[in-house]
Amino acid sequence: MKSIKDFSLVTLGFICLFISVYRLNNVNRKEISWDVLGYYLYLPSTFIYHQPLLRDIGWLEKINKEKDLAGTLYMVSSNDKGEPIYFFLMGMALFFLPFFFLGHILALLSGFPADGFSPPYQYAMVIGGIFYTIIGLIFLRKILKHFFSEGITSLVLLIVVFGTNYIHHFTLKDLETGPVLFMLVSILLWHTIQWHQEPKRRYLIIIGSSLVLVGLVKPSELCVILLPLLWNVYSWSTLKEKFRLFYLNRKDLLITALICLCIAIPQMAYWLIRTGHLFYDSYKNPGVGLDFLSPHIIDVLFSYRKGWLVYTPVMIFALAGFYFLYKENRKLFPALIAYFLVSFYLIASWTEWWYGSAFSNRPLITVYPVLSICLGYCLLGLQKKGTTIKAIAGAVIVMLVMLNQFQWWQLKHYILDPYRTTKAYYWATFLKTSVQDSDKELLLVNRSFTGNNLFDHREQYVQTVLKVQDWKNIKNDNVSPKNDSNYFYRLSFGEEYFPFFEMP
Numbered sequence: 001m002k003s004i005k006d007f008s009l010v011t012l013g014f015i016c017l018f019i020s021v022y023r024l025n026n027v028n029r030k031e032i033s034w035d036v037l038g039y040y041l042y043l044p045s046t047f048i049y050h051q052p053l054l055r056d057i058g059w060l061e062k063i064n065k066e067k068d069l070a071g072t073l074y075m076v077s078s079n080d081k082g083e084p085i086y087f088f089l090m091g092m093a094l095f096f097l098p099f100f101f102l103g104h105i106l107a108l109l110s111g112f113p114a115d116g117f118s119p120p121y122q123y124a125m126v127i128g129g130i131f132y133t134i135i136g137l138i139f140l141r142k143i144l145k146h147f148f149s150e151g152i153t154s155l156v157l158l159i160v161v162f163g164t165n166y167i168h169h170f171t172l173k174d175l176e177t178g179p180v181l182f183m184l185v186s187i188l189l190w191h192t193i194q195w196h197q198e199p200k201r202r203y204l205i206i207i208g209s210s211l212v213l214v215g216l217v218k219p220s221e222l223c224v225i226l227l228p229l230l231w232n233v234y235s236w237s238t239l240k241e242k243f244r245l246f247y248l249n250r251k252d253l254l255i256t257a258l259i260c261l262c263i264a265i266p267q268m269a270y271w272l273i274r275t276g277h278l279f280y281d282s283y284k285n286p287g288v289g290l291d292f293l294s295p296h297i298i299d300v301l302f303s304y305r306k307g308w309l310v311y312t313p314v315m316i317f318a319l320a321g322f323y324f325l326y327k328e329n330r331k332l333f334p335a336l337i338a339y340f341l342v343s344f345y346l347i348a349s350w351t352e353w354w355y356g357s358a359f360s361n362r363p364l365i366t367v368y369p370v371l372s373i374c375l376g377y378c379l380l381g382l383q384k385k386g387t388t389i390k391a392i393a394g395a396v397i398v399m400l401v402m403l404n405q406f407q408w409w410q411l412k413h414y415i416l417d418p419y420r421t422t423k424a425y426y427w428a429t430f431l432k433t434s435v436q437d438s439d440k441e442l443l444l445v446n447r448s449f450t451g452n453n454l455f456d457h458r459e460q461y462v463q464t465v466l467k468v469q470d471w472k473n474i475k476n477d478n479v480s481p482k483n484d485s486n487y488f489y490r491l492s493f494g495e496e497y498f499p500f501f502e503m504p
Helices: 007-024 034-040 042-047 058-067 091-110 119-147 150-162 177-197 201-217 219-230 236-248 250-275 297-302 313-328 330-349 362-383 387-412 423-428
Strands: 076-078 084-086 479-481 487-489
Touching (some): 007 119, 042 091, 091 119, 119 177, 119 362, 150 362, 150 387, 177 201, 177 219, 177 362, 201 219, 201 250, 297 330, 313 330, 313 362, 313 387, 362 387
Antiparallel strands (some): 076 084, 479 487
């Protein structure tokens, strides 16, 4: 089919208009809450409450009590002395900064409280989310147009936006890391393409700057460095050619490295002041970490709780696109498959693999710029097939996009639960527009987010006694009797948790 000139630009305009209108009509009074509060915390703490180092969190406790922004202040971590520090890195705060100032000016001019959390700040942050979403889409279109026709570019844009969990996390949840990471990966990918065509210094600087900003937003996403490193590398000879390219541009690489260091200095300076270390792991969340030796691959892909291909099934075509990519553009295959596999493994290794209140698997959206290329090659491959195969594939894609939209509607109307969906509950409510009380009994146990999990709803728990412990027979100096029948365990200095009892 002959491409219509600038049809993809019209498609992009429609998508951006839809996202903007829909988002501005769905602003709630707690946009800055939970994780978003943690990302945003640097700004009111520095510019309103005069606590740039977060030595005192009294103001935050007061605000949280008044506005009920989060069940606990988990977004405040601690250094080795037990003093409060920011939990998240400052990457998202850097992107929020201009819109925070916009909100602050609007609050001062309109008479709203200039406290960092009144409506002007909420709306300003939402505008920022829309802004970064649109930039990401603009660069994604550039990338797709480099490889594909106007028609395929338009189809990929429509499928990715409306057929995946993108639509949820780039509208109602656009203040989380997704839009910014998607934008940065798209910018990095586009300038990687440009630099390998014409190795100009400015392209390399943008690649490096995007990379360090990705690290400041979410350190685990630094694996995106595989894209520029492996781009056009598909044999030993091309690997040698890549080293030669780096060597010839060593001056530009050095300048880029210095600029990247300058971008990272504020974060390192903060760590040095508050912890005594240039690099510090502030992600102190008990029971949560990277399970490198036991990744949750099957759960991430197929679990009814948050399985990616259960709630975003159209991406099966993007995965199939790796086959068509290998056939049509083998020199790009190693870079794209390596980045996808490493990123996916890291995402699947996270202990809390369902990633909170998300639609489908939230962090995989960061990989969508690369998967969009694969999806384009899949559509290109299908375009060369017979009429019957094209018709069947087209019908399946349309149905999967519609299923995604319906399941998103179910999530917004609390038919699909963002935390507790099970296989039995999923099928009991499949394609339904209402939920019965009897269906809710099929959900996982309802846990509180206040930090106080009471043992209520006992009928929902499976009562299994793993071990009956006779404290009198424990040979441990820390166990002492309170009286003849009650014992206690005294934690030693530096001991953070009670020791586990292990049994087969």
